[in-house]
Amino acid sequence: MAIASSNRTSRIGVRIASEVLAAVKRAAEIQGRSISDFVAAAAQDAAERTITETQIIRLSLEDQQRVADLLLNRPAPSPALTRAFEAHRQLISEEK
CATH class of the missing domain: 1.10.1220 (Arc Repressor Mutant)
Incomplete structure (x- = not known):
């Protein structure tokens, strides 16, 4: 420029x-x-x-394949993530 x-x-x-x-x-x-x-x-x-x-995230070919695999074959949420999601849902519903 x-x-x-x-x-x-x-x-x-x-x-x-x-x-x-x-x-x-x-x-x-x-x-x-x-x-x-x-x-x-x-x-x-x-x-x-x-x-x-x-602003650019550079990944190795192996890491790119891992990300794609996780996006296409999403793992089940962990118990901690499930609890966090439920706590968030309750917090948001209480604010309305």
Whole structure:
């Protein structure tokens, strides 16, 4: 997602090693962007990737098969779950 320069109203400051700055300058030059534009876009990409990764549940093939099996062949509720469900039902009916 491109960052519109007219929407820039906030500022951050970062101290980085000189070799990191050199790499950032070089990468910005390669893309034909200012250092500020390059860093802002890279930070936004990293932030969006991090947020997306926290919203995705990754399962191994074995775990995917286990989940599908449990959905298709639901086990009987445990006694504790049955008691909890009944307590919830009574609580909800008492509130009405």
